[in-house]
Amino acid sequence: MRSASITSRLQACQDKQADIDLLRQAIGCDSVTGHEAGFADFLKSTMTHMQLAPGSGDFLPGRPNTWGCRAGAGKGQNLMFVGHTDTVHVRGWTDHWKGRVQEDPFSAPIIDGEIWGRGACDLKGGICAALGALRLLDKADVQLQGDISFAFIGDEESGEPGTGVSAGAKDLVKRIKSGQIAKPDFAIYVEPTKLDVYTAQIGFFIADITITGKSAYFGTPEDGVDALKATHAVLSAIWRHAEVLSQGPKHSFLGASDLLVTEIKGGGYIAVPGECSLSLIRKLRPSEDLNEAVAQFEAAVNSATLEDGIAVKIAYPAGRDHEFGGSPVEIDPSHAAARALSACVKDACGDRGTIGGAPYWSENPFIVNEIGCAAVYCAPGDISVAHTFEERINVEEYLAAIRAFALFIMQYCGTKSETEISTGEMQ
Numbered sequence: 001m002r003s004a005s006i007t008s009r010l011q012a013c014q015d016k017q018a019d020i021d022l023l024r025q026a027i028g029c030d031s032v033t034g035h036e037a038g039f040a041d042f043l044k045s046t047m048t049h050m051q052l053a054p055g056s057g058d059f060l061p062g063r064p065n066t067w068g069c070r071a072g073a074g075k076g077q078n079l080m081f082v083g084h085t086d087t088v089h090v091r092g093w094t095d096h097w098k099g100r101v102q103e104d105p106f107s108a109p110i111i112d113g114e115i116w117g118r119g120a121c122d123l124k125g126g127i128c129a130a131l132g133a134l135r136l137l138d139k140a141d142v143q144l145q146g147d148i149s150f151a152f153i154g155d156e157e158s159g160e161p162g163t164g165v166s167a168g169a170k171d172l173v174k175r176i177k178s179g180q181i182a183k184p185d186f187a188i189y190v191e192p193t194k195l196d197v198y199t200a201q202i203g204f205f206i207a208d209i210t211i212t213g214k215s216a217y218f219g220t221p222e223d224g225v226d227a228l229k230a231t232h233a234v235l236s237a238i239w240r241h242a243e244v245l246s247q248g249p250k251h252s253f254l255g256a257s258d259l260l261v262t263e264i265k266g267g268g269y270i271a272v273p274g275e276c277s278l279s280l281i282r283k284l285r286p287s288e289d290l291n292e293a294v295a296q297f298e299a300a301v302n303s304a305t306l307e308d309g310i311a312v313k314i315a316y317p318a319g320r321d322h323e324f325g326g327s328p329v330e331i332d333p334s335h336a337a338a339r340a341l342s343a344c345v346k347d348a349c350g351d352r353g354t355i356g357g358a359p360y361w362s363e364n365p366f367i368v369n370e371i372g373c374a375a376v377y378c379a380p381g382d383i384s385v386a387h388t389f390e391e392r393i394n395v396e397e398y399l400a401a402i403r404a405f406a407l408f409i410m411q412y413c414g415t416k417s418e419t420e421i422s423t424g425e426m427q
Contacts, residue, residue, distance in 0.1 A: 006410070007347050010403045013140040019132045019402055020115070020395060022046070024108035026124040027117040033086040033163045036154035040066045040085050043152050046131060050138070052150065055181075059154060059171035067172075067181055069149035070134070076146020076414045080184035081130035081405075082367065082375075083191075084156030084168065087119040088387045096389045116392040121381025125393040125401070126190025127152060129380055133405035140406075146413030149184060156363055158318065166320045169363040173370045184373050186337045186412060188405075191362045192381030192393075195349055195401055197342045199335065199376050200253050200357035201364060203284035203328030205294060206318040208277065209234065209301070211266075212311045215274030224272030225309035231266060231276040233304040234312065238280065241300035251285040253333075253357025258283045259297075286330040286357075290322045321369065326361040331374045338376050341408050345378070348404035349397070359383075 031039035040056060044066045047054035052068030059065050066085075069078075090105040097103045101111060105118040115125075134148055153172050158164030175181045191198075211231050216224025242259040250256045259282045266276025284293055294316070301312060320326035331338065333355050345353030358377050367375040380401040381393045 004347075006407065007403065009140060010136060010406050014136055014399065014403065015139065016399055018135075019128070019399055020110075022132060023115060023120075023125060023128040023393075023398060026128050027108040027115070027119050028106050030106055031085050031087055031119065032089050033155060033157045033160045034063070036063055036085040040064045040152065040154070043085070043127070044068075047150065050131065050135060057171070057175070059168045063154050063167070065151070065153045065168050065171055067149070067151040067175075069147055069182060070144075072144045072146040072148070072413055073416045074145045076144065077185040077412055078147040078149060078182055079409060079412045080149040080151060080187045080373075081127075082151045082153065082172075082187055082189045082363075083123050083127040083130070083379075084363070085152050085154045086157050087122065087124075088157050088159055090118050093118065093389055110395065111392075113395050114392040115395060115398070118391060120391050121192045121393045122383070122386035122391065123190050123192060123379060123381065125381045125398050126192065126379030129398060129401035130188070130190055130405055132402040133409055136402055136406045137409060142410060143416035144409065144413040145416060147182065148409060148413060149182065151181065153363075166363055166366065169321075169366040173366050176371055183371060187364075187367050187373050187375035188341070189362060189364050189367065189375055189377050190379035191358065191360070191377045192379050192383045192386060193356075193358070193377050194382055195345050195352035195378065195380055195397065195404065196354045196356050197338055197345065197376050197378045198356055198358040199333045199338050200251065200286045200330035201328060201377065202254055202286075202357075202359060202361055203288065203290060203326050203365075204281055204318075204361050205284075205290060205316055205325030206279065206281050207297065208279050208315045208317055210313045210315075211276045211278075212313070213274055214272070214309055215268065216272040218270045218272065221272050224274065225307060226272050227276045227310065228266050228273035230304075230306050230310040230312075231264070231278065233306055234301055235261065235264075235278070237300050237304040241297065249285070251287075251357065254285050254359065257285050257288060257293075284328045286328040288328055290324050290327055294324050320361070320363075321365045327365040327369065329365040329368045330357070331368065331376070335374055337374065337412060340411055341376065341378060344407040344411065345404040347407055349400045353404075
């Protein structure tokens, strides 16, 4: 059966209203980081109805991951869809949209062909597209040779106190290494990509710097040690380092490494500033080593000329798969499964499916580096509206994602019928 006829068959079988209802129900589950349990229960119930034999377990007390798998009819590859269950906060959302149809961040209204709400694109659209794809194959009576599995994990987002350290991803890695969850042969993490296929992503570290001097009355400044003046020297050194990075090697998808100072605080009332603090984030391109990047950064800070009595302390508060931050990662952009996924998206959408790189950090390093499984990002939705009051997802793009994922599942896992797509050994 040719790809075009399969695409037409899937379009004919798709229950678009049921797919839209699934996503609206998912958005209706408040799952701000730390409170993922309700959405995890919703997903577990959905997977139960889909005969995915779901399991669940807490990665932290009261905060569960959930997963499910359906074994194929014969020899075939294991494809896993992965996504995080938590969203960022909704503080200020209701006030921002007061009196408008978007006022409730969990009501999921449809406005001009887009579904609005917290988590719509980041990333409940991707999760529901993956589940909807298997449901579509069931409706089309397609039987898979390989296994199809799902893992939905919490604690990806940052911003809530004491959370956002990828505790859910770490728990998933443990369960796969122990054999409780089968190791996939290929994984799709459903972060929003506007249905392009990202084989690479940036890495990062966040640094909080505290510069301490000695406060003194403004009339006798000679009794103090000016932390603000020292901060100026440190910032100058940091920005020189940033300039070197910007002029350095460039990744074909993600460009050069860079460094952004994000916050400065310091000074006081008519006195020599005794303490200042600043925060920054450093972008790493794939192939850069986090330890080496930190060492280069600290060398730059230490190159600043400071007067006696100044102390500089650096902390790294955002450890993920690495103690200092999140590692960059990439797979070969010509990887057979990535190319096949790209082709399936193009079949379903026409103008999407470009191979590229993620200008954000998410949890594929756990899958690629710690599990040893090739993985990409691919899902409907625009990352530029994630975390904002404008978060929404285009309905037609979401529905097309379901068909694209269904096509890829057929191709990657293989089908029981010889008239359908065969596996192609994409490893």
